[in-house]
Amino acid sequence: MANKKRTFQSERKHTRLDFSPLVITCELVCTTADSPTAQTANTALGQYEPDRSVTPTIIRPQTTVNDPDGIYTSGINNHNLASDQHAWFVNGTPIAKVWKEGTDYTIIKDSSDDNGSLKIMRNIVPGEVATLAYQGMFNDFRTGTNYVVNGSGMALTTTDKGGNKMACSVDCEQLAYDPLKDELALYEYLVAEGIEKAGQRDKFVNGKSYERTVTITLTQGTSTITELPKGMTMRLVERGKNTALAAGTLEHPEIKSVAFPKIGFDMRFTWQQEFEVQFVNASGKVETSAGISLIRDMSYLTQHDVARGNDIVPGQQRYYNYGIFAAGDQPIQYPELYYDIQWWTQARVYDPSTKAYKYAERIERQAGASMECSVESLGIGFEKNLCWFDVSMDIEEREPAAVLTAADAGTVLTDDKGNVLIF
Structure with missing residues (x-):
């Protein structure tokens, strides 16, 4: 018998299991205006401007997040980079194999916007080029997913100004x-x-x-x-x-x-x-x-799947399907922006003369991220053994953009605001 009131707590359950995928961008940014990536030197005098042993250059792997759900704040999210996963490379080689840590460089590991930044104390001799690249790990705390982030394309150079x-x-x-x-x-x-x-x-x-x-x-x-x-x-x-x-x-x-x-x-x-x-x-x-x-x-398209493969149910009038696309661990939400996608269906029908099943003619459907058609247009029968059909997509990367011109190819077309039209 209880002589005082009792309290209980139900099992905890998430009210939402699916989150919109994050769009994560990482770019290398020099944050030291007084110590840029380009140096000048007078080799005869052994002088550098700036002298990184006095004024280090800091390169930040600036990581930003676009979260459709609004859980992550916009702007720099370097504090979510794993401090033990920072990897810097010089001309494709791990930095520790070509430079000396503590003398030539250090890696900032903290909870600030500079987390993961490379602090460079090394002067680059004229004629040498040090191309930098970064790889790190970004943790999505909502789902526990770890994303690999990469930044590259920045080089340290020095010009002899003797x-x-x-x-x-x-x-x-x-x-x-x-x-x-x-x-x-x-x-x-x-x-x-x-x-x-x-x-x-x-x-x-x-x-x-x-x-x-x-x-x-x-x-x-x-x-x-x-x-x-x-x-x-x-x-x-x-x-x-x-x-x-x-x-x-x-x-x-x-x-x-x-x-x-x-x-x-x-x-x-x-x-x-x-x-x-x-x-x-x-x-x-x-x-x-x-x-x-x-x-x-x-980036290479690693996933391009038809989402639905379930049967047509009795009485169904319309058929709908859509594609699932990803490049590595990056889901692609609007694939029609990057790819020409052509849907098609093809029924498998029974040929009484050969007593075998064969494919009917392929039917071209919509272009884009999804397709919809009437069940009647699929060309399938109503019996269990006559309702087979395939649905698929032909996918091609879009060509680089081009300026839209009139038939004479000399007149550039614009919209009602004067913006040049491209396709």
């Missing part, structure tokens, strides 16, 4: 573009479809988006030039050529702007391009130049 020599360098020699990692293109698609609200575009412009900017540093001797000297011009050319390329042309829509000290690119328009930025004096002589490469490197 004497009064003019030289230039770029902050990124190779721009790699993966449409599946482009949050800006996805955001603009969702706005166009009425799923997202406009006005947040700047939040999605980053080192993975199709809008990219290369910054050029021009030096003379040990001085950095912030304004072009009189008579000197900067031009962008195809590598191996000397004809200046203009921005916003039909021939090169991937070039958005060319104005010292920056060049803007739209990565949607190309598979691969090799450019060179040149500085030309009043006599037409190229004083110095640097190369810039653009490359499209789309």
Whole structure:
């Protein structure tokens, strides 16, 4: 017999088992304005500017999360990177095998926005290039899932400024573009479809988006030039050529702007391009130049399954199906943005003359992420042994974008707001 009241607690159950997948982006960002990735040196005197032994360079693997459920806050989420899983590489080799920890570098491991950042105390000798890459582990506390995150494409370079020599360098020699990692293109698609609200575009412009900017540093001797000297011009050319390329042309829509000290690119328009930025004096002589490469490197599609394979039930009038897509551990929510998807069905029918089953003609269905048709159009019978059919998708990666023109191929088409139409 109880002589006081008793309390109980029910079994704990989640009220939601499925969460929208996270879209995680990791890009390498130099956070030390006074110690950038490009150095200058006077090897005769053994001097570096900046001197990283005094002013270290910090490279952050800046990890941001787009959570449709709004559980994760937008912005930098480096504190969710596992502190014991930070892996840095120099020219593809684990950093500990080529540099000395504590002398040449340290890795920041804390709960701040700099968690995982690489602190570099090593000066790079002229002619040496140290290309950096990062790999880490991001924990989704909602589901217990661990995501591998990667960042790359940043290089440390040094130019010898002995004497009064003019030289230039770029902050990124190779721009790699993966449409599946482009949050800006996805955001603009969702706005166009009425799923997202406009006005947040700047939040999605980053080192993975199709809008990219290369910054050029021009030096003379040990001085950095912030304004072009009189008579000197900067031009962008195809590598191996000397004809200046203009921005916003039909021939090169991937070039958005060319104005010292920056060049803007739209990565949607190309598979691969090799450019060179040149500085030309009043006599037409190229004083110095640097190369810039653009490359499209789309993640491999590892899952492309038809979602439903269940039977047609008696009385069913419509048939619906959709695809499930993923690239590695990244679910693809809007595959129609990246792939041309053609659905088709094919009934398997009984041939009385041969007393065997055979496939009927393939019927093309809708293009896109899903398909729907009448059960009657499937071409199947009503008996158990006559209701077989296959449903499948033909999938092809979309080509790079192109500017939409009129029939004469010379008139660029725009919408009612003056925006250039692309497809």
